[in-house]
Amino acid sequence: QKEVEQDPGPLSVPEGAIVSLNCTYSNSAFQYFMWYRQYSRKGPELLMYTYSSGNKEDGRFTAQVDKSSKYISLFIRDSQPSDSATYLCAMSGTFGNEKLTFGTGTRLTIIP
Amino acid sequence: GAVVSQHPSWVICKSGTSVKIECRSLDFQATTMFWYRQFPKQSLMLMATSNEGSKATYEQGVEKDKFLINHASLTLSTLTVTSAHPEDSSFYICSARVASGTQYFGPGTRLLVL
Numbered sequence: 001q002k003e004v005e006q007d008p009g010p011l012s013v014p015e016g017a018i019v020s021l022n023c024t025y026s027n028s029a030f031q032y033f034m035w036y037r038q039y040s041r042k043g044p045e046l047l048m049y050t051y052s053s054g055n056k057e058d059g060r061f062t063a064q065v066d067k068s069s070k071y072i073s074l075f076i077r078d079s080q081p082s083d084s085a086t087y088l089c090a091m092s093g094t095f096g097n098e099k100l101t102f103g104t105g106t107r108l109t110i111i112p
Numbered sequence: 113g114a115v116v117s118q119h120p121s122w123v124i125c126k127s128g129t130s131v132k133i134e135c136r137s138l139d140f141q142a143t144t145m146f147w148y149r150q151f152p153k154q155s156l157m158l159m160a161t162s163n164e165g166s167k168a169t170y171e172q173g174v175e176k177d178k179f180l181i182n183h184a185s186l187t188l189s190t191l192t193v194t195s196a197h198p199e200d201s202s203f204y205i206c207s208a209r210v211a212s213g214t215q216y217f218g219p220g221t222r223l224l225v226l
Contacts, residue, residue: 008153036217043116043205043217044156088155095213099146099171102155 003027006089006103014111019076023089023103026070030091030101033065035074038086038105047074047087051095079110114140116208118218125196126226132192133221135206141186142208146215147179150203162189196225 006023013019021035032051036044050056053067062075072091076083086107090100115138125131135145143164148156160181161169168181180192189208193200201224207215 006155041203041220041222043118043207043219045217046214049214099158099161100156100215102157104153104155 001026003101004089004091004103007106008104010107010109012109012111013079015079015081017079017110019074019079019083019108019110021074021076021087021089021106021108023072023091024070025072025091025101027091027093027101028067028070029093032092032095033063033072034090034100035061035063036088036090036102038088040085044088049095081110081112084109114208114210114214114216116206116216116218118204118206118221120221121219122222122224124224124226127197128195130192130194131196131223132190133204133206133223135189135191135208135218137187137208137216140208140210142189142210143186144209145183145189146207146209147181147189147191148205148207150205150220156205159191193223196223198225201225 004025034049035047038044048063050063053065056063060077064073086105088105089103092098117136119134145162147159150156159174162181162183164183170176183189205220207217
């Protein structure tokens, strides 16, 4: 069993829709949870990170962590074609002092 | 913001040759850099952690004699794929860690070994 599971998609939604991306994990030591966006043939770009359980909002993006269920989500409101990319979740036990464990990434396409 | 560059962005080489990939932090100093490999439709897999002035720490299953890492300065780490073979063809990405702990990734280097 992988430490981090993420549905690879592909996921296609119409422009303006709310997108929900999710990851589950098995390691209860994970405390920090990150979402990266990766455009084709580019390196990942950090979108947001959260610590422990709870929600964090940044513009159109909301990250949600439920440690009791070992489940994290990224919501994108008012999705735009420019949001089309692969979204990777990543997590670690401490912030910055441990390697990141990545999900496989979900390929998202926003249809104009 | 923190910018990380990689060079070259893509490289094609013959089997048996060595290829060097550079990773630079352009506007900050990074005591720690990471090297990842990403196969098509798969996630990033950490290969090694590179610390300035010391030997790299390799992940299990990564051959340290094949993937040579040098982190000679606070802004430069290099990965050399020695005696490359077609199965080494992949997307190699580095990241650099800033003081806050956040990792910033380079744009990646696509390697094709013929």
